[in-house]
Amino acid sequence: MTERRSRPAHRNAPRKQPVGAPDPRMLALKTLQELRGGEVTLDELLSKHGYGLPSLDRNFLRQLLGTTLRHLGEIDAVLAPRYQPPQDRVAARLTNILRLGVAQLFFMDTSDYGAVDSTVNLARDAGLHKYTKLINAVLRGLQRDGFEWPEGVEDWQLNIPAWLRGSWKKAYGAEISQAIAEASLGHAMLDLSIKDRTTSADWAEKMDGLVLPTGSVRLESGRRIRDLPGYRDGDWWVQDAAAAIPATLFSAYQGKTIYDLCAAPGGKTMQLASLGASAIAVDKSEGRLKRVFENLERVSLGAAVVTGDATDLAPDTPRADAVLLDAPCSATGTIRRHPDILLRQNDKLMKSLLPIQTKLLNQADKLLNVGGELIYCTCSLQPEEGEHQIKSFLADHPNYERKPITATELGGWDEAINEAGELRVLPIHMQDFGGMDGFFCARLVKKS
Ligand SMILES: C[S@@+](CC[C@H](N)C(=O)[O-])C[C@H]1O[C@@H](n2cnc3c(N)ncnc32)[C@H](O)[C@@H]1O
8 A cells, every 4th residue: 555645736937037036946956955064053054144135035045945855755655766866076966956846846835847846946056967868757756656754654754854853752652652753843932031021911912822821922923923913022032931930940149140051042141141140151153152142142141151162161260159051962852843853853963962961060060159040951852862861970979969850840830740850741741732842851959
């Protein structure tokens, strides 16, 4: 038995490019090529390549890349019976051109004619004249015949890479890992953190949203952020609801000093400052720290900002009452917002981050006063980057103990609190409200 797919029923007319305007399909190809390096993120490339594009083209670029990345496994499976990459230095480019063509043909509203014709033109513009016939034949064949694959293979099994499926199954079991995979391929809502949390309900009402139990205001996605009330006055900032939880655990730290390690672009720094704490934001990326300055200025909040590698701070760096460490991680909890993770991340890369997280935790200890609290968090679903890091830190530092996170601190929401009192948020949590990013957070106290 096989499953057979055909194109969606109704399509838009092909998009014509004004003479001289950059072609969003060419920019999409460039972006896919650059993503293969693994270092630069889709968001960074979109701001580089999408800069100056008319908004319709910018939206199309974003949509084309998002669709291609979310359906990449399916797209490659569709192509496999009809296309063998040539033994040629252009193979990667050619494959990416075909991927963009299949994305438009089967997963977007582009007309068949528009999808095939624009993909052939893209190959020509990219200098791959020699392959235009091949592209035409592959796409026309798919348009005519549809595609099929064996029954029992589901979309998520193709679109989520094997290393992730395997690791989630091991950590969470077959049923939950499938649900995580399916949720990760969906779209995220738009979450805001309100500067004055006591006014969250008013802002939610003004923007037709709702207040989540954890305090974030949730809106439907797709709203133009700069046009929303309060943006210009700096009354709120965009921040995923799960990522907003750790800083709220410092609500009793008014006037106290808190290191925000790995702080850029500053979502948690703004929260700490808005709670009245004296935040010291540390990040090693000068470029990303610019965003911290811009963000603090927009919302009229203050914090000390330090450029530096947090694993290598001077021995005489003063200690603080608390440390919030939002460690660099594989970010596998954020695939809904960043589908490029499916292409960029892998097991080896994720494992290469583990010693850095360990070093950062050890440095956090050196910066913390006795009696102070250390909050460690990552936006990863991988236990190695969360639960395992905390377990080995506690084994190496008997002067620390967990201070369990309680449902009371989360507005009564207890779905994500594990037996150890840590927060293990999954994309399937708060499902009735549209889900959450995957996230881990543990709170430790330095006893001596
Ligand atoms: C997950 S992001 C932080 C997000 C941020 N905490 C927020 O809430 O907006 C990780 C950050 O860690 C920074 N980083 C990575 N390694 C670092 C290191 N050794 N020292 C300082 N910052 C580091 C990166 O530049 C990046 O900005």
